[in-house]
Amino acid sequence: MLNRTYFVISQSMKTIQMVDLKGQYEAIKESVNASVLDVIESSAFINGPKVHEFQKNLESYLGVKHVIPCANGTDALQIAMMGLGLKPGDEVITADFTFAATVEVIALLHLTPVLVDVDPETFNIDIESIKRAITPKTKAIVPVHLFGQCADMEAIMQIADEHNLFVIEDNAQAIGANYTYSNGKKAKSGTLGHVASTSFFPSKNLGCYGDGGAIFTNDDELAHTIRGIVNHGMYRRYYHDVIGVNSRLDSIQAAILNEKLPKLDSYNKARQKAARKYNKAFEGIENITIPKVVSKSCSSLCDNCDCHVFHQYTLKIKGIDRDGLAQHLNENGVPCGVYYPVPLHSQKAYKDSRYNEDDFKITNQLIKEVISLPMHTELDNEQIEFITKTVIDFVNN
Numbered sequence: 001m002l003n004r005t006y007f008v009i010s011q012s013m014k015t016i017q018m019v020d021l022k023g024q025y026e027a028i029k030e031s032v033n034a035s036v037l038d039v040i041e042s043s044a045f046i047n048g049p050k051v052h053e054f055q056k057n058l059e060s061y062l063g064v065k066h067v068i069p070c071a072n073g074t075d076a077l078q079i080a081m082m083g084l085g086l087k088p089g090d091e092v093i094t095a096d097f098t099f100a101a102t103v104e105v106i107a108l109l110h111l112t113p114v115l116v117d118v119d120p121e122t123f124n125i126d127i128e129s130i131k132r133a134i135t136p137k138t139k140a141i142v143p144v145h146l147f148g149q150c151a152d153m154e155a156i157m158q159i160a161d162e163h164n165l166f167v168i169e170d171n172a173q174a175i176g177a178n179y180t181y182s183n184g185k186k187a188k189s190g191t192l193g194h195v196a197s198t199s200f201f202p203s204k205n206l207g208c209y210g211d212g213g214a215i216f217t218n219d220d221e222l223a224h225t226i227r228g229i230v231n232h233g234m235y236r237r238y239y240h241d242v243i244g245v246n247s248r249l250d251s252i253q254a255a256i257l258n259e260k261l262p263k264l265d266s267y268n269k270a271r272q273k274a275a276r277k278y279n280k281a282f283e284g285i286e287n288i289t290i291p292k293v294v295s296k297s298c299s300s301l302c303d304n305c306d307c308h309v310f311h312q313y314t315l316k317i318k319g320i321d322r323d324g325l326a327q328h329l330n331e332n333g334v335p336c337g338v339y340y341p342v343p344l345h346s347q348k349a350y351k352d353s354r355y356n357e358d359d360f361k362i363t364n365q366l367i368k369e370v371i372s373l374p375m376h377t378e379l380d381n382e383q384i385e386f387i388t389k390t391v392i393d394f395v396n397n
């Protein structure tokens, strides 16, 4: 390797973290502590008033009729599928390039996961691949709004209408993002399909201090069904009409989320601001592709972006050694991540002889090219400059 510069981290610079939960907490410490203490003093730990309050607050933030809180984002997906009455053998189409939770719950319910390829620019489920995967057994599509940007929901809802399919949005990574329809109308991610799930895992855009999740829908009947499912299938105490689960958001987590929800837009703005600075530094650099924002109202360099909430800031690196770059970053105190290093169709648990490698050309390529840089609400200019300099130094050598 030729004279690679090793930067001296200035003494004043805060240690760079992939996600800075502590820094974010410091700024809201008093109100969060007071709210948590309220719960402890009231002893209303399970289904207390804070949970109901959070449900109402989130419904009005999203503009959705029903929010049903639950224990985590994986449960939320599973419960949404149970609520829709999907049956063993029903085929559910989802993306090959995502976190395993999505395919895991499909398999757990004895539904048949049908993994399809993604779009090379947005990393989201590919529309033509969905169309090719539809069979008479297909019952649902699960688009994942990966890294903070909505999948092409207008096209997906059209396919769903034509084939009478349910659409379950996995909104774990995109809460707060806006989606713009071709007529200019906007709506929040997670309110675009028939039902959606989200996660409040600490590092998600709206994170609590433990596990948490929720299901959203505008369908009254489905909401009623789901409210029973999360509570052991009970619609009347000790009468179990359907097989349910025990999946609750606890009151302490709801108390924290109530304090954080009013800040979600400013948190997402802070992420977008960091993303814009990254974009400006990397724009035009050969071998680096900045994340593409695909929207009728935005672009990658838009100064007022509201359609990508950057759960991750993910570059594509071509023609240079991605793993070498990751190592260089780590050696210089810059954490980074590869989301995701293995496509789901190649995972031991989800391999299926029906899959053909040619059907996953994009995912198979992306796993070699993607690298995600630190992304959170507390990144400052000095840190971003250091990160971008460290990346560019490697790429230009």
Ligand SMILES: *Cc1c(COP(=O)(O)O)cnc(C)c1O
Binding pocket: 072, 073, 074, 075, 098, 099, 101, 102, 144, 170, 172, 173, 198, 199, 200, 201, 211, 212, 213
């Ligand atoms: C985080 C995540 C989940 C699961 O959420 P948990 O709360 O950790 O169960 C599901 N899908 C995607 C895409 C995620 O990123």
